[in-house]
Amino acid sequence: MNRYRFRLLLIQIFFGVFTQATVSLGVHASQDLPTFFDLEKDGDGVISREEAVDWSALTSAWDSVDTNSDNQIDMQEWNAFDPKTLSSE
Ligand SMILES: [Ca+2]
Ligand SMILES: [Ca+2]
Numbered sequence: 001m002n003r004y005r006f007r008l009l010l011i012q013i014f015f016g017v018f019t020q021a022t023v024s025l026g027v028h029a030s031q032d033l034p035t036f037f038d039l040e041k042d043g044d045g046v047i048s049r050e051e052a053v054d055w056s057a058l059t060s061a062w063d064s065v066d067t068n069s070d071n072q073i074d075m076q077e078w079n080a081f082d083p084k085t086l087s088s089e
Contacts, residue, residue, distance in 0.1 A: 036078045046072035061085075 034055050039047045049071055052058045058065065058073075065081050066073055 033084070036075060046074045047078070048072055 036047065039051050039054060039058070041051055042048075047058075049059070049062070052062065052073065061081075062073075063069075065077055067077055067080065
């Protein structure tokens with residue numbers, strides 16, 4: 001292997017690592033979970049069905065999160081569930 005090829009290999013390794021790092025960062029960012037206040041837009045202190053549509057994983061798990069079945073998710077219900085269990089959607 002001559003010097004030129006060796007340098008080319010180093011560049012390829014560098015960009016390979018760089019690309020991988022960028023991809024994993026991107027995946028990480030997309031898994032960021034919304035907070036209560038990201039979803040609670042109109043300021044009434046509860047997440048309504050309409051507000052929850054911004055996060056499809058929540059709407060599909062709605063019944064298990066809205067434990068008192070008033071069609072709203074309050075802070076207490078929000079804190080009682082683990083949003084990470086929904087992120088696999
Ligand atoms: Ca609201
Ligand atoms: Ca509720």
